[in-house]
Amino acid sequence: MSLPKRIIKETERLLADPAPGISATSHEDNLRYFDVIIAGPDQSPFEGGVFRLELFLPEEYPMSPPKVRFLTKIYHPNIDKLGRICLDILKDKWSPALQIRTVLLSIQALLSCPNPDDPLANDVAQHWKDNQDEAIETAKEWTKQHASA
Template sequence: MALPKRIIKETERLMAEPVPGINAVPHEDNLRYFDVKIHGPSQSPYEGKPPSKRALYCVQYVDTVAGGIFSLELFLPDDYPMTPPKIRFLTKIYHPNIDRLGRICLDVLKNNWSPALQIRTILLSIQALLGAPNPDDPLANDVAQRWKEDEPAAIETAREWTRKYATPA
């Protein structure tokens, strides 16, 4: 079966105009499957390691570190764009909106899906979700509960998992 023009155009745009911090490459043998790498946003627990402070002439500077790199898989079903892409994290991550199987709780992947949305929009939304976890709409209830009860400890656990499981940037 021939690939729809919509998928071809979106893929060409992703390759020609890459999204900063996101890399999505289709499989050579099936252009509906993509290997995705997303950099954890700066100033988030998913940036790879916490910012380090150093004193220089009694002035404190903060070093920013590029994010940890998370692997995801994305699949475009036969009825795409009428239905959203199937996407999940392959890298283990501690996040209230991502469960142990890597499934993602994101409104644009469910109730708020629109055929006007594109692959790049979804990937940007996922990257934004890393920077703004929402424990009030969880997929991982235990993580969300911890996030609500002791946010600093939950953030530290997220950092530890990022250092342990994500690929260093």
């Protein structure tokens, strides 16, 4: 399978210069499919967690965004039970100028500051709005249960 030069360059950069707390490795049998690991950011409810994600580059990439989802269960208002992520750059704010690295850094930033005003998991967002301290405790519990290294 021949890959566009851009994907090869991005993959090489991810391996040569990984972003702190993030690793992304492409599958040998499908170089458009990546196993991603994101460490829960410090001072977040997800601190200490290790979250597994999958990232897939569709044929239209970079004209259309990569498909990314969490494989590790997470209690977050912008990530649903299926691991889908509500992030503007994965939808209407996508630009071909963005790269895999940018997407992964944005997801890591989303872990640092959940946005219950733009939810994907409405029940979690409501919990976050009604009792933020309790929601953060639940997020910490889920991180211990599902994302411990």
